Amino acid sequence: MSQLVKINEDRLWSRLYQVGAIGADPRGGVSRFAWEPAYRDAVKLLINWIEKEGIEWRIDSVGNVFARIEGDGKKEPVVLSGSHFDTVPQGGFFDGLAGVMGALEALVAIKESGIPHKRPIEMVAFINEEASQFLGGTFGSKAMCGMLPSDYAYQNRHRQTGQLLCDAMREYGMGVDPDNIEKSKINAKEYYAFIEMHIEQGRYLLDKDIPLSVVEAVAGIKQFYITIKGEAAHAGGMAMKDRHDAMAAAASIATEVERLAYTISPEARGTVGYIESYPGEHNIIAEKCIMPVDFREADYEKWKEMYDQLMNYTEQECKKRGLMWSVNYTCNLEPAPCNKEVQILMDSIAKELKISHNKMISFPAHDAMNMSRIMPMGMIFIRSSNGGVSHCPEEFTTKEDLVRGTSLLANTLLRMASEDILL
Numbered sequence: 001m002s003q004l005v006k007i008n009e010d011r012l013w014s015r016l017y018q019v020g021a022i023g024a025d026p027r028g029g030v031s032r033f034a035w036e037p038a039y040r041d042a043v044k045l046l047i048n049w050i051e052k053e054g055i056e057w058r059i060d061s062v063g064n065v066f067a068r069i070e071g072d073g074k075k076e077p078v079v080l081s082g083s084h085f086d087t088v089p090q091g092g093f094f095d096g097l098a099g100v101m102g103a104l105e106a107l108v109a110i111k112e113s114g115i116p117h118k119r120p121i122e123m124v125a126f127i128n129e130e131a132s133q134f135l136g137g138t139f140g141s142k143a144m145c146g147m148l149p150s151d152y153a154y155q156n157r158h159r160q161t162g163q164l165l166c167d168a169m170r171e172y173g174m175g176v177d178p179d180n181i182e183k184s185k186i187n188a189k190e191y192y193a194f195i196e197m198h199i200e201q202g203r204y205l206l207d208k209d210i211p212l213s214v215v216e217a218v219a220g221i222k223q224f225y226i227t228i229k230g231e232a233a234h235a236g237g238m239a240m241k242d243r244h245d246a247m248a249a250a251a252s253i254a255t256e257v258e259r260l261a262y263t264i265s266p267e268a269r270g271t272v273g274y275i276e277s278y279p280g281e282h283n284i285i286a287e288k289c290i291m292p293v294d295f296r297e298a299d300y301e302k303w304k305e306m307y308d309q310l311m312n313y314t315e316q317e318c319k320k321r322g323l324m325w326s327v328n329y330t331c332n333l334e335p336a337p338c339n340k341e342v343q344i345l346m347d348s349i350a351k352e353l354k355i356s357h358n359k360m361i362s363f364p365a366h367d368a369m370n371m372s373r374i375m376p377m378g379m380i381f382i383r384s385s386n387g388g389v390s391h392c393p394e395e396f397t398t399k400e401d402l403v404r405g406t407s408l409l410a411n412t413l414l415r416m417a418s419e420d421i422l423l
Contacts, residue, residue, distance in 0.1 A: 002418070004352065005106075005113045005410050009403045012105040016402070019045050019101070020093035029090035029393030034128035034139070035063065035165075035172040039086060043174065046085075046104070046125060053108050061183035062143045063127040063169070063176045067104060069111050071417055073118030077192035079416045080122045080375075081106065081409060084129030084140065084367060091130075092395025098382065098402060099197040100125045106410035110417075117417035119192055126367045133158050134165050137331075141367035143184035145374050153178035188374040193342060193416055196368040197380040197409045199397050203388025204360060205381065211401045212408065213360040214346045215379035217298040218369045219269070220335035222307050225292050226253065226314060229324040232279060232287035244322045247286035249314075250275045256313045257293055260306050268306060269296040269363055298335050298361045336369040341422050342378030342412075349411045355404050376422055378412070380405055 022042040023032030032038050043065055050057045050067045057067045065085070068078070083099025103123040110121060126140035134156050142148050149155075153166035166178035177183065200206075205213060230246035254272040261270030271294040278288040293310070297303035311327070318325045343359075350357045360381060362368075368377050382405035386396040415421065 002415060003113075003115050005109050005115060005414050007105050007109045007403065007406050007410055009399065011108075012101060012402065012406055013399050015049060015104070016093065016097060016101040020097055023087065025090050027090055029092060030087050031089050031091070031132070032085075032087045033133045034086045035168045035176075036133075040172060040174060042085065043125070046100075049104065053111065055107060055111065059175050060144070061175075061177045061180045062140060063172065063174060064140045064144060064184065065125040067107055067123040069107050069121050071117050071119045071121070076119040077190055078120045078122050079192050079195075079413050080124060080371075081195045081197070081413055082124035082126060083196050083198055084127070085125040086128055086130050086132065088130050088132055088391045090393060091391055092393055094199045094384075094395050094397045095201065095390050096129060096198070098199055098397060098405070102197045102402070102406040102409050105406055106413050109410050110414050115414060115418075117414055119417040121413050121417050129367055133160065134168070135159055138365065138367050138370055141370040143181055144186050145370045146182070146185040147370060148181055150182050152181055191375045193339065193376040193378065193422065194368065194371040195342070195378045195380070195409060195412055195416075196366055196371075197382065197405050198362075198366055199390060199395070200381045200384045200388065201364055201390035202384060205358075205383040206385065206388050208358070210356055210358050211383050211404045212350070212355060212357050213381040214343050214350065214357060215338050215362050215381055216343065216359050217338055218336040218362045218366055218372070218379070219267075219296040219298040220300065220303040221331050221333045221365055222295040222303070223292065223329075223331035225290055225328045225330065226250075227326050227328065228289045228291075228318060230285070230287055230321065233285045235283040235285060238285060243285055245285050246289040246323060247275070247277055249317045249321050249323055249325075250277075250286075250289035250291050252317050253310070253314055254291060256310060257295075260309055261295070264306050264309075265297055265299060265302045267298065267361060268302065269294070270306065296363050298337075300335050303335055333365060333369055336372040336377065338372075338378050339376035339422070342376060342416075345415060345421050346378060346380065346408060346412050349415060350408050353404075353407055353411065355408060380408055380412075
């Protein structure tokens with residue numbers, strides 16, 4: 001049996017709470033947004049800890065923070081781990097941050113252990129995953145994977161102030177360069193695998209009384225707006241047979257979204273967040289309706305089938321009512337399966353550590369989705385306590401569960417840096 005590395009529980013918990021409090025919102029919770037002063041303060045504290053541990057660090061051209069311990073081998077690919085460092089408005093201490101601090105503790109514990117490993121191990125703190133102010137989620141990992149256009153910082157504006165992202169990045173400093181976003185792109189051949197630890201953000205593990213899960217896949221996400229155009233008319237004057245009612249079609253389509261999610265797959269998700277109606281009066285037939293649709297499913301064929309069936313249904317509903325319709329896509333992320341060998345390894349190590357665990361699918365999106373496009377990827381979910389709530393001040397994971405997850409993470413990284421796990 002390979003040597004197991006032991007993490008420092010108190011150091012992990014203390015550091016998470018120290019950095020987690022940065023960006024405290026007077027309304028409650030934490031609002032630590034990318035490229036803002038509070039985020040800079042948090043990064044400086046993170047770097048201070050990294051330097052005190054005698055670990056090398058760097059910041060790339062968009063603001064992703066890296067820490068690295070070397071391996072004994074020559075020109076070996078890097079084992080990478082991390083999560084996002086920003087929060088939603090009035091968020092909590094654990095979303096994203098648990099994965100960053102867990103990865104940092106893993107590096108420190110492995111370094112302290114003196115256990116030899118041939119591959120380098122890196123931590124990454126991704127920037128702007130939540131995209132709370134500058135929209136377009138998982139920004140940092142997209143930049144690393146070469147998924148952003150070179151002029152992205154000149155096209156994206158702050159959703160409240162209208163400030164260009166390029167100007168916000170210049171004000172932030174820390175070596176970021178809005179004119180060289182492409183410099184953030186990594187060479188996938190130099191990396192062995194990516195592992196992300198994250199809180200579950202639900203109550204599946206809580207209800208089953210299990211502390212963590214080895215994730216099997218991150219579900220694909222399709223998000224789009226359907227716009228339906230009909231004809232406004234008097235609610236009393238226009239006979240039912242003569243109407244071109246956009247709302248009637250929208251309501252029918254919204255019900256079909258729910259039906260498809262129930263019937264396509266037992267784990268699929270289908271959501272219509274609202275229906276925006278014009279002119280929006282109680283005695284006027286709706287002339288136009290706009291509705292956002294969100295589909296999530298881990299199986300690629302079923303994920304695609306949900307969308308295709310909805311498009312056929314929308315065409316039929318609008319045709320029979322004499323309506324025009326169009327679709328505007330905002331997110332189209334294919335399902336991201338986790339690497340099988342990584343799953344087997346984490347399952348084995350969890351058993352060695354005597355940590356109760358299971359398998360599950362992630363339906364929220366994570367930076368791991370993007371990373372899976374360029375290298376083998378794995379994920380660890382740790383239990384969300386306090387009712388499983390997240391993206392709010394009440395978000396909480398116990399110290400014991402954070403320690404269990406970080407122990408699995410650290411030993412997975414060490415084993416992957418020491419052995420030839422991937423086929």
